[in-house]
Amino acid sequence: MHSFGYRANALLTFAVTILAVMCAMASLSDNFNSPTPSAQVQVLNINWFQKHQDGNDEVSLALNVSANLQSLFTWNTKQVFVFLAIEYETPMNSLNQISLWDGIIPAKEHAKFWIQTSNKYQFVDQGSNLRGKDFNLTLHWHVMPKTGKMFADKIVMSGYRLPQEYR
Amino acid sequence: MGFIGETVDSVKSIQIRQFLSQVVSFGMIVTSALIIWKALMCVTGSESPVVVVLSESMEPGFKRGDILFLHISEDPIRAGEIVVFNVDGRDIPIVHRVIKVHERLDTAEVDLLTKGDNNDEDDRLLYAQGQSLRSKVREQVLEHDVRHIEEKLEEI
Numbered sequence: 001m002h003s004f005g006y007r008a009n010a011l012l013t014f015a016v017t018i019l020a021v022m023c024a025m026a027s028l029s030d031n032f033n034s035p036t037p038s039a040q041v042q043v044l045n046i047n048w049f050q051k052h053q054d055g056n057d058e059v060s061l062a063l064n065v066s067a068n069l070q071s072l073f074t075w076n077t078k079q080v081f082v083f084l085a086i087e088y089e090t091p092m093n094s095l096n097q098i099s100l101w102d103g104i105i106p107a108k109e110h111a112k113f114w115i116q117t118s119n120k121y122q123f124v125d126q127g128s129n130l131r132g133k134d135f136n137l138t139l140h141w142h143v144m145p146k147t148g149k150m151f152a153d154k155i156v157m158s159g160y161r162l163p164q165e166y167r
Numbered sequence: 168m169g170f171i172g173e174t175v176d177s178v179k180s181i182q183i184r185q186f187l188s189q190v191v192s193f194g195m196i197v198t199s200a201l202i203i204w205k206a207l208m209c210v211t212g213s214e215s216p217v218v219v220v221l222s223e224s225m226e227p228g229f230k231r232g233d234i235l236f237l238h239i240s241e242d243p244i245r246a247g248e249i250v251v252f253n254v255d256g257r258d259i260p261i262v263h264r265v266i267k268v269h270e271r272l273d274t275a276e277v278d279l280l281t282k283g284d285n286n287d288e289d290d291r292l293l294y295a296q297g298q299s300l301r302s303k304v305r306e307q308v309l310e311h312d313v314r315h316i317e318e319k320l321e322e323i
Binding site: 078079082083085089091092093094095096097098102104106121126140142144150152 | 227228244245247248249264266267268269270271272278282284289
């Protein structure tokens, strides 16, 4: 009952249980945080708008993204993955979501940012439906906590439209 | 002679009983582990409810050796979600994020493109097995999941 083996086992079990309880409490503490994020996206320019040989439209945009996601960070946050997606509808597809730009925010200091960029990933349609198309720009963020379940949210900005003609 | 024979017999029967008892205990432990694994498969609906991260393609979020718990749900897959999938013919689970979604209006099909956070390139080449690839991939997703996804190679 008092051998090394028994004591080591008891100690280890207790330590793991306490660790699990602490992780659960840390993860639950995230629920007390009520975030107030804000974001704004401007389409500065349509760099070009072409139809490929295989029939798919492609657009290149210059964007201005500014956001303040500092209120998302708690002491239990490991990183926030943020990305800007363009969302639109076509006759063949009820939903198209294409990520134009993404970034990883490792700490609260970097969570208030302003960037000017052209789209990091190709904006290619399945087909040729983009002329004059109305679309939404949605800023999504996925919070990865140090312990606990990941959660995500977004801000939808609508009212954008692509030009009627290729250029 | 009879006394020795009796003693040997009684010793042997104790040893045999102990031995059998240990075998049964061991068997119980192994089958309990199997039961827990199968129960997890049932509860989560996924074929492999626990996977290990094999590459650094999702750093700094997921590191090599991290253990992920997966489950299947009926919600549709959306951009930004992290999915775990096998490429047809290979057994390695790939943990990447969805960056493009094209969901059909009339059928339940959806075309996806994925990319690891830490990779510069998306996963087109990973899926590639020919010119225009349509491979049925069983996808098990971290937060939301799907039963059946058709992946199409996006023409550049």
